[in-house]
Amino acid sequence: DGGITQSPKYLFRKEGQNVTLSCEQNLNHDAMYWYRQDPGQGLRLIYYSQIVNDFQKGDIAEGYSVSREKKESFPLTVTSAQKNPTAFYLCASHKRGEWSMSTDTQYFGPGTRLTVL
Amino acid sequence: GNSVTQMEGPVTLSEEAFLTINCTYTATGYPSLFWYVQYPGEGLQLLLKATKADDKGSNKGFEATYRKETTSFHLEKGSVQVSDSAVYFCALNAGNNRKLIWGLGTSLAVNP
Numbered sequence: 001d002g003g004i005t006q007s008p009k010y011l012f013r014k015e016g017q018n019v020t021l022s023c024e025q026n027l028n029h030d031a032m033y034w035y036r037q038d039p040g041q042g043l044r045l046i047y048y049s050q051i052v053n054d055f056q057k058g059d060i061a062e063g064y065s066v067s068r069e070k071k072e073s074f075p076l077t078v079t080s081a082q083k084n085p086t087a088f089y090l091c092a093s094h095k096r097g098e099w100s101m102s103t104d105t106q107y108f109g110p111g112t113r114l115t116v117l
Numbered sequence: 118g119n120s121v122t123q124m125e126g127p128v129t130l131s132e133e134a135f136l137t138i139n140c141t142y143t144a145t146g147y148p149s150l151f152w153y154v155q156y157p158g159e160g161l162q163l164l165l166k167a168t169k170a171d172d173k174g175s176n177k178g179f180e181a182t183y184r185k186e187t188t189s190f191h192l193e194k195g196s197v198q199v200s201d202s203a204v205y206f207c208a209l210n211a212g213n214n215r216k217l218i219w220g221l222g223t224s225l226a227v228n229p
Binding site: 106107 | 151153158159160161162163166206216217219220221222
């Protein structure tokens with residue numbers, strides 16, 4: 001079955017530590033996205049990548065970093081510079097190309113809940 | 118700029134009640150419009166979408182019609198079930214960079 005996997009499901013971090021959240025997809029999608037979800041604030045875009053070895057900052061990139069060395073993988077590192085990292089993190093992917101009925105849907109992973117202790 | 122406004126929740130209904138969740142948007146051009154659903158503890162799933170004016174998206178008994186004249190994409194269901202309890206997000210895409218613009222989400226609780 002094709003899909004997006006995120007790991008771990010729950011992650012605990014001590015203050016001052018960097019942590020990396022995994023996102024893998026086997027949908028052969030070109031574009032991948034990281035969102036942060038906080039109660040009452042909807043989804044906010046952290047980073048996105050349209051192709052391998054290229055990525056752009058979203059609306060709240062400060063304190064985060066990403067890499068896109070493989071088409072299937074888009075890991076997110078939450079650095080110690082992120083002041084309030086406790087949140088639910090969602091990864092999504094999208095098939096690049098012309099917007100059409102068959103290609104303009106973002107597919108989401110199950111999410112990782114990060115808690116800073 | 119582009120934006121999406123959803124009605125605030127939480128919305129609490131009894132089983133078999135009629136559901137409406139309002140969504141209005143501001144966008145240049147001709148955006149595609151989406152409703153996503155998030156069940157407790159899970160990621161988001163596409164519920165339905167519409168890509169041009171007057172299109173009606175439908176899925177699992179939910180419907181939404183793309184109304185360009187009122188810039189709206191309201192979500193409706195004639196008879197909700199307990200299993201419909203979730204958070205519903207309205208979103209649009211209006212640009213060439215494939216970024217979605219999201220509403221804040223509306224929480225729905227359906228009581229038996």
